[in-house]
Amino acid sequence: MNLPTTNHPNALRHIAVAVALGLSVASGGALAQSSATGIIFGQVQGGSGATVQIQNVDTGQTRVLTVDADGRYRASSLPVGRYSVTLMRNGQTISTRENVQVSISTGTDVSFATASGATSLEGVQVVASALPAIDITNVDSRTVLTAQELQKVPLGQTVNAASLLAPGTVSGDSRYGNVVSFGGASAAENQYYVNGFPVTNALTGLGFTELPFDAIDQQQVITGGYGAEYGRSTGGVVNIVTKSGGNTWRFGATVDWEPRALMDSPRDIYYPRNGNGKDGQLFQDRSDNRTWSTRYGAYASGPLIKDRLFLYATAERRETSGSRGVGSELAGTAAKTDSKTTRWLAKINWNITDNNLFELTALGDTTKIDRTVYSYDYSTMTEGPLLGTEYLKNYDIVGAGATPGGSMYIAKYTGYLTDNLTVTANYGKTESKHVDTPLGASGVPCPLVVDLRSAPSTINGCGITGGTVLSPGAKDNTDGWRLDVEYQLGDHHLRAGLDNLNLKSYSGLQYEGGVYYLYQDTADVNLTGYPNANLPANPPPYLVRQRIIDFSANVKVEQQAQYIEDHWQINSNWLAYIGLRNEQFSNYNGSGQIYVKQRHQLAPRLGVTWDVYGDSSLKVYANAGRYHLAIPSNVAIRGASASLFQGQYFTFTGVDPVTGVPSGLSPVTGILYSNGADGVTAPDPRSVAAKGLKAYYQDEFILGFDKALGTDWTFGAKATYRNLKSIIDDFCDEAPFAAYAARNNIDVQALGIDAALSAHCYLFNPGQANTFSVQYGDGSYHDWTLTNEDFAGNSNGVGFPKLKRKYLALNVYLAHQFSDNWYGKVEYVWSKSYGNSEGLLKSDIGQLDPSVTQDWDFPELMIGSSGYLPNDRRHQLKAYGYWQMTPEWLFGANVAIASGRPKNCIGNAPGALDRQGYGTSFFFCDLNHDGTPEATPRGSQGRLPWTYRLDLNAQWRPAWADHNLAFTADIFNVFTQQRTLSIVETNGGNPSYGRTISYQTPRYVRLGVRYDFSL
Template sequence: MNALNFGRRQFRRTALAAALGMTLASGVVYAQSNSSGVIFGRADSATGATVKIVNVDTGLSRELPVSSDGRYRATSLPVGSYKVTLLRDGNVVETRDVQVNIGSGSDVSFAAASATQAQTLEGVQVVGTSLPAIDVSSVDSRTVLTSEQLQRIPVASNVNAAALLAPGVVAGDSRYGGVISFGGASAAENQYYINGFAVTNPLTGLGFATLPFDAIDQQQILTGGYGAEYGRSTGGVVNLTTKRGSNTWKAGAQVQWSPRALTANPRSIYYPQHTGNVTDGTIYQDRSGNKTTNTLYGLYVSGPLIKDKLFIYAAADVVRQDGSRGVTNVLTRTSFDGPLKANHWLGKIDWNITDSHILELTGLGDTNLNDTTIYSYDYATKSRTARLGTEHQKNLGTANSTPGGVAYIGKYTGYITDSLTVDALYGHSRTDHIDVVTGAAGVNCPNIVDNRNVPAARKRVSCAPVQGNLNTPGAYDEVDNIRFDIQYHIGDHDLRVGIDNQKAESFGGLAVQGGATWTYTTPPASGTISGFPELAIPAGSTEIVRRQIFRASGNVKVEQSAQFIEDNWQVSDRWHAYIGLRNEQFKNFNTDGVVFVKQRHQLAPRLGLTWDVFGDSTFKVYANAGRYHLAIPSNVAIRGAGPQLFERQYFTYAPGSIDPITNVPTNPVAISGIHYANGADGSAPDPKTLSAKNLSAYYQDEYILGFDKQLAPDWTMGAKVTYRKLRSIIDDMCDSRPIEAWAARNSITISPDANIPGCFLFNPGKGNTFTVDLNNDGKYENIVLSKADLGFPELKRKYVALNLYVEHQFNQQFYGRAEYVLSHSYGNSEGLLKSDIGQLDPSVTQDWDFPELMIGSNGPLPSDRRHQLKAYGFWQMTPEWMFGANLAAYSGRPKNCLGIRDPDIYNYGSSYFYCDGESPRGSKGRLPWTYQLSLNAEYRPAMFNHDLSLKLDVFNLLNQQREQNIDETFQTGDGNPSPTYTRALSYSAPRSVRLTARYDFSL
């Protein structure tokens, strides 16, 4: 059989989607509702000419007149395959097939003058010049991945793994879970949507609620230049549309199996070589057995409840992770075992009430359960010993980056007239978070950290099953989202106005496990401990311990409202302009329900222009500029606006006077007073004084200039330059010295019981006005402080990138794309997060607490991967055999050294860019390059009509396990050298194998 003509019947749908839907270069025309698309074009404008558009799967039909200038446009179309027919006086002139992609436009032109733009498929063959690889009307930067591509490219079955295929997207710090960073922004600055509803983690902005991966119809990744309908993002947007039912009953099932036996051993972690430490080069964590067997069982069913009217789609995944024999580090000396269970489901009903009115109802669930049994572990014998207890978690994930939950979404689309379209959406989600630890009966086991310079076997450990902070019982998040917009076409203009309102409520917080953390240390040679000037270490004392108590929790709420207007203006046949404006308002409520931050009239203009150089869609030059705002996440209210206790105190104790079970000193003697870090004494701050007056929102400006060029019918290439500059952020300042200096200048005496918050929310790098009760008498002073008064440097975060790509469109056999990005992300603030230390406190990082912390902070930021190379594609060798590949190479992350600057009067410990002298950000070199090559092979036997798929995926084929991040703290909190400085925190995932059996059939 001729390889170019095989499998016509079996691959009809796939070929249509691949040939028409695989435009992975920069976006498409006309910003659309973020869960639908548009068909537009030129046609014969003779009297009586109309265009009829019919959805191949559902029968949805629209008929539009051709305007006097020969143009037509159909908006808010559900994604899918369509037939577009030109009619004259009711007679068929010509019919074309087209695929509508998410948030995109498809040009179906019939006029002879635009024949080179024809988009026609006959069977599985592309007729004429096929789909033009360049859309001359796009102004944004996007990647659209169809369900067929997600099956064919060797990529892990999760949304962020697929998003990493897009240019400029890199993995975030491993301590935040499997998060991603767009264009130099922190990983907490992205937005995720499912069928138009925002599913981003409302508490921290990290991660999102997900769905069965096989239920994704299309995944759109917006990396820049997106229109005014999108907000609350200064990173990127991931937009998902789900599959839906059609007029044919279909069903399918699959099993994915990644066996532990076929997974390479993860690299173990060792103490770095630091001369003088007894731990030099010894094992820190034996990870050789830290691997699991992962199994996914999935099924789906779809079809018509009423032909052409009412359709259903339902899918479910059950994921099991078994066989874990994880081992923690030598300090905590525990081993864990327990299955991770994830259940994902989705149900969707589509009702074509009439051809002019459509209703969509979606329900989805994402539940993550982790039941872990914890044992003590003997590193000498490499064996488990006593059972310590269990931990039950629901919808927590790593660092809350996979929040889970249940969501319900309703969307209405009304084609009121040929020129007027209305879209309305309402969505609601709720996530319950559970974290329950069960240990030895009747024993309160606190956290134990042993920083003494002694062999690991002699270090004290906690009897608690887990260490760290635990989530508050009863924690939950709820989100309500309303979107409404009207689109109107008049002449050369497509106008759109809308609202986008969201309310997020949360109850949450953290408290230290066991009530306290006890940190043992060797007495410093200096006899003093940095940050505690009153500390006097008694002569002859050989043992010192610090007790630290932390807790913070409460109910909080964030209300975010936005209005937008945009105009897509076809200036001429070769010039297209996009003009948009978004107006946003943000309100944050504290744990008492009082507004502590309110921001109005945050205007975000968006402008774009494209030029069809030759007038034949083979060469496009485009540019855009825009401003993007970000609201403060809910977590700020818990950590900054609610009651918080952060208490520290030092003790000495007699050698050997240690409780044999809890490892806590039995008779500690206080050698310091109680220190409340940043004034966190357990009371709630006054909302009037918590933030600076007239606080500016978090926002960023972006500029893009690029071109796309068709080299041959199947080949395109292009380049673009992106520049981003963070203009304003919100963080917390914990320095009272500028207020004290202001009072002295104005001859005002501050009373000992003055109501001065421990920290203020403010705009770093500029002047701020604070409201403070200096005499605790209810009278507030407006304290105007200049940038010089505050002592902080200018805010700086910039990102510049050059992106080059070449792409081969699918031609029934081969698809491929290669992309290179040369970028630089630099400044003195990462944004919402601080990946230098893995701090999970968006918008209240320690960066801007005191000016001394910012000395030396300017340099390459954690997301700075100077070089990025990505290449992926697939080859349909025969009707039975398909092969795919995915290569990703990144240069390493910059390295820092964070030490203690003397005097450390606020006891921040090893947090300064100072290590035996100035140590500017990024001055310690780079981590090694990361390489990942993944391959797959799929077999569809003809005897099963190609409906059975047997597939093998090998991820990280060469087993390149490179350092992803390291411990950058040079000293322990007491000033001694840290034995773990430069220790690897994580490595890239080892080689693994995934076997998939899948069967799809029609009923």
């Protein structure tokens, strides 16, 4: 530890006594804090009536507080950054603490004490910066990463990469874009904030609006136990505060390269040797799927008016080119892809006065992708002719679909009205547009064409996506505001607030080219269910089915919340936290009607910390809380809004040789529609969801401790238990209604009850009784309460199980604070995630339909569904740190080791269990290939291999450039481990069963140059 400086006689004795007493005084008030600020607090022994001056080192903003009768002071809602804290009496400086770091939502204890033998504060002057490493004022579980740490540890330059440093976080399924999973929850259950405003994907909850990586001042990752100010999350919270300008003009620029030549080729993917017909054959050639990536960035920061008005502005451009990705042998395509991402941020901070602060943030995030698609012949391993092109904007065809992107604006006011009363208010809005435009080789949209005729010659269409594309005009808009009031009342730090957010989306899917043509042998066509189905007297050998879909709608979710909380300093060692959050959710369909409304979703939060020795060297803490989640907007697109599903059969006389489009069409059936007689009218909201739906919610309990080991080391452990108590999903089974009618002697035909009971799906709370509004023939609605017995009233007598998703974890860590020129942290987590539902998602099959998965569609699907869940990683070891070898040279490392994901075998059900024709969707498999399905409960097929990853970096800041110039080199996955991360888990004779879907990213290198200077 560096010795503080002083001019006082007998300095060392006074310093030793002052520091010892400072550590032994009581912590001054307890502290929770808004999502973008922190607190400085403390106690002054014998200091009643003195004042404490807190000054931001970079902006000059100054607050002066009077020490109360108990010797305590507290400064809340401070912008993150560096501060100088000075104790004063009668205008004279008594003691100063320099370099006090304020972190997000964290309390920093800066206490002062008289020296031995002194009777008052006069005559004692201490200047120091040593502070306890343990924050005894919080009951949650958090990891805070500063901009300096993010630059010194080898990381992918994304928020997700930084989040994975936190304990209990794992990458989600690659089919969701590798969004992070927190504490066993699905990857769609997190909340992301930038400067206090939520930026989570408005449609699905997957992903968030990104910002320039260099704009991050601090990133806080909360993995549990968060207070009542936070809601709408049953996973984790990622909270980012961006950099701000100060009184010094600073400039910088950076360039990073990831050369294609220094990137290893990803592993080819082969069919597994499972006896299903393609043992060991090549499925996907990925040998040339390497890229050249470049990132350019620059920033400017400084005072527009000294001490009052400040600017921070930054922008970055990321370009990736050279990718030549070959599709699977089923797709038979190869694509050359170029992507360009532009991100920018501008922030104005206005210190109107020292007690009235205003900030305005604007940022943009736009990704554009251009793909050129060719046919590919796997027999010769060569490219064929051009098939077409595809242009995408803020849309990810590989991962999570529409990505937030777009623009965002946030305004925030902070008012320190008195020493004890603080008010903060913010307002924000976002807008994001999404584009997916495929064009054929001729430059025009082409339809999807499939030929199933027995004729020897096939019809080839020119479509390039092989399925659906995003509806034109897709976009998301959000706007929200919140108001927070804090008041210190003796030993109670009270806080209350309002938190409102509106999410609006226009989205949906259509077939590529707007239409899908399926050519079939007439003998294979089943016209059952089609209206006006009449084949000609002498039918032709072939028919073509034309299908048009349009699942598009303007939907909205309104989310409102109120909360109140009290941090109560019971005595010098004990702090209690008591909070209550009340949430309301309203989901609107495409016609502007509410189809689900939930009120008074009460979420109590309780916590306690025990400063065992009263010196912040040992903290024991515990907390318990309930956390709610709203139904995502996407549920309304198909489940509650009008859906066009137009199918019709035709005879035809010709086929376009390029597009495959039939000509000379003559209808042989009428047209089918869904969700409304005309495909335009939304279903009555009363027929969409159960009445009085309980919100999605989870209970959580945490017990832990943190221990200081000397001045540089900390050690700790915690246990976490999470229990998902309620979810909302859909079921599509008419049998429970029939059982209810039989049980209550209801004559369905006589009453003319809507036959559509068996024609669509209903939102409900799985595993319990639900009440539905059923329409009778006279147009009236009547409540039917379906019991668990009704849900089991099918021909197989199988009912829904009770919902179960539980997460148990024990983690231990050892950290070395930065001293002796190095910093390091190592953390081990043992965890178990088990149950019969992953939550909002279904990673088993990569289903991207949050809250409307196939899991609960009918009871037989849930047989054997209980077991280890997809985000279960039994063992995780993470270690990261850096060594400042000399002022010029710095080296860093990041290690991640984890056990593999559990494996499933999902196949066909035996006998009559598949009443709905779902095929390979059951936890049964023909493992012996003898045609007899065997029960294969969830997670019973072993695990994928352990994964190992080592990342290293080096940084050189030459002295001849005053250390302002930096040359950097990062090597990711040094040993190029490419272990399997996910596999195909559906069997039923599928030759791809067990085939790898994704591997670890192979080794790649990032080289960089950075220059920073100030005026």
